[in-house]
Amino acid sequence: MNAATIGLSDILLVSPMLALFLVSLIPITAKVLRNNREQHPLVTLSQALIGIVIAIGLLIVFGGGGKTAFNNGLIFDGVTQWMGIIALASAGAGMVMMYENPSTTGKQFSELIFLAMSSAIGMLILVSAVDLLMVFIGLELMSLALYLMIGMSHEEKLSKEASLKYFILGSFASAIFLYGVAFIFGSTGGTNILNFMETAAELVQSSRMFLFGMTFVILGFCFKVSIFPFHAWTPDVYQGSPTPHTAFMATAVKTVSFAAFLRVIATKSLVGSDHLFDILQWLAVLTMIVGNAAAIMQNNLKRMIAYSSVAHSGYLLIGVITAGVSDSGAFGASGVIFYLLGYGLMTIGALAIASMLEKSENHIINIDDLSGFAKQRPMLALCLTVFLLSLAGIPPTLGFFGKFYLFNAAIGEGLLWLAVWGMLSSVIAVYYYLRPIVVMYMKEGNAEIAGHSLNATTVTAVVMALAIVLMGFVSGPIFAAVEASLL
């Protein structure tokens, strides 16, 4: 790659990242210029949100159409656009929550926002990367910022532990991923996915080294998106992190990791290797079962959401596998994107309400704390009900249509048994999703709502709930638009 090949179009394509980068500098620069005094957090937040809106706008205007930049290192197609928008929007919602949550507001808000924005840049690189090294760079940029974010804003032990755990296991995953990339480089002489796109199915069969590399790359992703048995960090990190960070990780990070996962799987390596194909199917089934079964046993609301997010990774893996084995791939991939869209909305919403229940930095929210919530805050209780029912996949919410499209793609590719397992394990899921609703509506008690009003977070929750219900009715056109952008 030499400098001469970088032209205006490259710059335009990466303009969302540039915009995010430039905007992210504003809060910390302002802090430096003001003798290390914070500007008003609301100003910081607005700057960040403006940056995100600009980035989304640039992504829509310049991205799409399968254009590549930087010598095929980055690609801007439907996956990039959709996943990028979902991730950025989730990140924005997470920042709104950071602004109001007691554990993340404070002296270092500018730094926090800078880190979140940096992480978002990593995400944009990740969704567009088609070179495995680019993927690695995106992954690391996103994760490094997160390690710091989790550790910095909290004085509590749990958060330090979460940060350390995430850092060690995250680095481990990165190392495995990089190891895999090295093998792939060794067998194909390159790291660009597009180069072995056509031949991966044969390479997996003919070259042991390539298969090895592919397996390790996939393992790295399995860590990132918490597929069983690489999910063990998830509940601890989700619980230990401040709630806004949990929301950030559960939605934005998961979305972009799945985007990169999709790109690797789209090489049809699964078609070539039956073993890889079988193992991934089993991992999907086990992930759904383990995630849901473990979630049943949780009393801690965030831990429950963490385990449920493991289960959702299992559902999504069905879509990823489908995309990998189907002829067009667009169907399965659009199922994944649509599912992530719904999943993002409902998880952010549920965690926004969890964030409101946090009175202090060290506050642990158990499900029983919600008792009486419906009487005190009927509107928010209704929103949480919508989120939980949607997570459980009850129609006519977006969550139902997400599952419907995902399983539809799987059945269309003959993966009927995966769909059956998915449906069966969602029955288990209903049990624990109903519990908070039971406690909110059917038990007496005084929900401890934080003394200060969290207006922006409330608005976020209400908007998400409305979106989940309304988008359910127009899910058809949305799905069609997703699929059209991938073809």
Add this chain to the structure above:
Amino acid sequence: MILSSLVFLPLLFALLVMVWPKSNTVRHLALGLSVIEFLLSLAIFRQYDANSAGLQMVEQFMWIERFGIQYFMGIDGISLWLVLLTTFLTPIIILASWSSITERVKGFHAAMFVLQTAMIGTFLALDAVFFYVFWELSLVPMYFMVGIWGGARRIYATVKFFIYTFAGSVMMLVAIIYMMYLTQEATGQMSASLLDFYKLQIPFVGGTFFSLQTLLFFAFALAFAIKVPVFPLHTWLPDAHVEAPTPGSVILAGVMLKMGTYGFMRWVIPLFPEASEYWAWLFMLIGAVGIIYGALVAMVQPDVKKLVAYSSVSHMGYILLGLFAFNAYGMAGGLYQMLNHGISTGALFILIGMIYERTHSREISKYGGLASALPLFTIFFFIITLSSIAVPMTNGFVGEFLILLGTFQAQPEFAYFAVTGVVLGAVYMLWMFKRVFFGEKGELVADEHHPLHDLNAREIAVLVPLVVMVFWMGLFPNHFLDFSKASIDHLVNNRTNYNLTIVEPGTAASTQAAQGGN
């Protein structure tokens, strides 16, 4: 647009009730709205052409084009009565709950209206996915109704209800998606329309479970069987009934159980004719076992509400028997029995609710001698009891008679069982009636500090329409059966190659004339 308004007006009503500023008049509002809904359904009834077996007042447009999923609803002789039953019962339920629901009144009525949307939608939807959405949606308001306004063990009961019925229907969704792919294979165009599903020729191999039609058959049948509920999948029902507040019990017994039997009639039997025929013995067997089992268990219940709940298991067994007899008597009887059960058992639950409000107990042994204390109440209870045990001239008789006739024609051995059930039904109901209303005054009735008041005007107003229906349906069954005859005959005669045509408004009569000319 008339069917859409019927389905979605209640949803609007739910919102209206929620934002209504005055909580003391919210009951009046809800009652008025539910009467409007009933009048609207009567308007549909007037427009309905009984001579045609086709789908009428159809509304159809593409909803999710990518998968051929349509917004598709229509009415025929099978769904007509179930829709009317729903709209008829709702105002009665709201009036009956006047004094028993005192907390979160707005929420209660909102749940009621959402439930109405879901139920009517289930009966009218003709697209599999569209149907599934309503089918599952109905769980949510019912879940809240039992969970918030129910009895002491309400949470256990409501979670059990939700998970049982949800678990039953998930395989149906997989089957629906699979059938959508079958339509794609057959016609090149994916579709979830029921009419396209009817056209599918699904391979069937007798003697094995793993034939495609059998698997799909069971995926659907499981969902409906749990909802019905048939023995041995019934265990959620007594729990839900006992813990549910009166209006919840009425709507559950009156309408929601019929979603299951309706499902058999609309989906399972015509979609999978060979499998239905092959496995009919199984469903007739569990129907017959359910009749006897429900009756025997009902007999020993100390709680009168639980007694009625188990009697539902017994009564629903009859319906199953009638449907799987595959002849016109059995089918018509099954449909008639759905309406009967809605009215009789609904009325029984209302009556039990009224006495529970007065004494706060449902234990049979604590009553006795109620007839002298509450004469008016006794008369109403007696009439409904007679209807429930199918005494001639009441609605119950017509239904059971037709079912037994149909079953004798098809599978006499099951009919013998069912006849035993008729006797047992009389035993447990009359025995209960004797223990509650006659003999020594029980501790609740003799309590001089709390004298019992007989029915007030509102309560009479609740019961009179139900009693009128009991006799009307018992004395003039043809007033009702005639409207379903064309549809039932069509289903029976073309069961193995079922299809439905869409009848344009106003042309129904002429189509029929043309067919008669052939």
